[in-house]
Amino acid sequence: MARRLDSINDSKKTNVRASFQALRFIPRFFKEIGQVSPLLFTLNLLSRLINAFAPVVILWVGKLIIDEIIAQVAATSPDYTTLWNYVLIEFGVTIIADIINRVIAITDGLLGDQYNIVSSEKMIRKTSKIDMVHLEDSEFYDKLERARQQTQGRVGLMSLALGQLQSLISIATLIAGLIYFQPLLIILLALSIIPLFINEIRFSGQQYSLSRSWTTERRELDYLRYIGANDKTAKEIKLFGLTDFIANRFKTLSQQYYQINKKLTVKRSIYSAIFNVLGVVCYYAAYLVIIKSVLEGTITVGELTFLSASFNRLRNTLQSFFTSFTRITQSALYLKDYFDFIDLEIPDEHKNALPLPKVVREGFEIQDVHFSYPGSEHQVLKGVSFQLKAGEKMAFVGQNGAGKTTLIKLLLRFYEPTQGAILLDGVNINRYNKAEYQQMFGVIFQDFFRYEFTLRENIAVGDIGSVTDDNRIQEAARLSLANEVIEGLSLGYDTQLGKRFKDGQELSGGQWQKVALARAYMKDAQVMVLDEPISALDARAEYEVFERFIALTEGKTSIIISHRFSTVRMADRILVLKDGKILELGTHDQLMQTPSLYAELFELQAQGYK
DSSP states (O other), X not given: OOOOOGGGGOOOOOOHHHHHHGGGHHHHHHHHHHHHOHHHHHHHHHHHHHHTTHHHHHHHHHHHHHHHHHHHHHOSSOOOHHHHHHHHHHHHHHHHHHHHHHHHHHHHHHHHHHHHHHHHHHHHHHHHHSOHHHHTOHHHHHHHHHHHHTHHHHHHHHHHHHHHHHHHHHHHHHHHHHHHHOTHHHHHHHHHHHHHHHHHHHHHHHHHHHHHHTHHHHHHHHHHHHHHSOTTTHHHHHHHTOHHHHHHHHHHXXXXXXXXXXXXXXXXHHHHHHHHHHHHHHHHHHHHHHHHHHHTTSSOHHHHHHXXXXXXXXXXXXXXXXXXXXXXXXHHHHHHHHHHHHTOOOOOSSTTOBOOOSSOSSEEEEEEEEEEOTTOOOEEEEEEEEEEETTOEEEEEOSTTSSHHHHHHHHTTSSOOSEEEEEETTEEGGGBOHHHHHTTEEEEOXXXXXXXXXXXXXXXXXXXXXXXXXXXXXXXXXXXXXXXHHTTOTTGGGOBBSSSSTTOBOOOHHHHHHHHHHHHHHSOOSEEEEESTTTTSOHHHHHHHHHHHHHHTTTSEEEEEXXXXXXXXXXXXXXXXXXXXXXXXXXXXXXXXXXXXXXXXXXXXXXHTO
């Protein structure tokens, strides 16, 4: 059964005031759109400005046509020249308006596509600057999800907002016509529209509140969809009989959202229906006022058609305007999420940063390092101190949860120590520019990502600027044994990997690890880190890979994490961690002479091979 998460019961509401306050982001939004393509943006605005006058011009010419027809019918010697001129004018205005509408549609589409590209790229680049401590935080990830999920919505907001400018001009011209002939109609118009507008604003805020509070649940629903219908999870779902569990969990969570949304939708529809009846009553009251004016002879039949058509068009335009306006205020709330994310302050890594040493001379010194993950009181590392000398190959050994990978993350500055310091050539690593510092490392993690790119691109990830350098890619593949993978691929290095895209081919776990290892050889890094990236290889292949790694990293500082002691013993020194503390540190021979954890684990593993 699906769990009921706290945010389902989130009582926090977004009120009308908050909806209007969100509109302050619209000018900045327009500025961004204008910067995407100034020419298209200007053409779009001019087209809308011209077309804004089309409705009142067509109605006025229609009024002239009717009055002229009546005049010519009553005339003893009719002259239809003026009449046909009016018809031609109306015809011309209609054609021109249609052409301009098509220009608007084209520029809307092109601007939307370009803005989609630019805003998505901004989010990708911004995310790359966010520290791991934030990206692994669920609340922060919800904010990221809200900003990301409305990419297409922002494109729709662009068309809506630009359309509102056009509608405002049309509304102003139509109102001017009504005031000129019959000011009373404006009061009736206000009575028919304003209550409906207030109702829409009220419910759009509630809709946003619901959507915002359900960010976590939507992510869970997306996850359930993914694992429930995916080739990577299909085997376990079938074997463990998880189909009913996943399907029922998805159904229960979806039904909870459905019931909440249903209540809001029905309530909104009832109020809208009541206010719409009020609008219809006001419309026919206005119609009676216009008919009365004709019967009294204060306006002509042509003016009757102009007023009735203007009132009807104005009411529909206003209703559409206010409905769009509520959609804009709702979208502006999502726009706030986007700008809040884009405006996140990222510490200036270049400010006061020390120049990174071109060559590591002394190495790393870890001084009394303690660490707890954010939001947790559990200490993963407890007073770790040791030296990793320049050019030394050190292996980290320990049982699961000992802190090996966490120590690597601190060395890579994914996190900062809770206490203590890490020095590089005698300088605290937090004094260096983080991006430049991280480029010193060539790293392959045990949970490396399987990019569904071509094989060539997967290897070139280690140094993506060399994606067209066939010699480097082939050499990296040879060193990592990934060249053996290519033998079974029809298109060689250009083979699409993964099943997500057409003609994609899936690799085995061991094959993927060889490809991932090739990335490390693509990067001529000063410090190399292998965090159990080849656990899926057989013992012989792993031994061969490590032999090559040791030989090829001669003179470079290296860190190796592995559970296979036949490869670990190749390291210059071995660091043994237990419960976040250093238990042993020395060469393989030194550690084997001490009856402690390393010797015990080595003997246990050796027994398995006898």
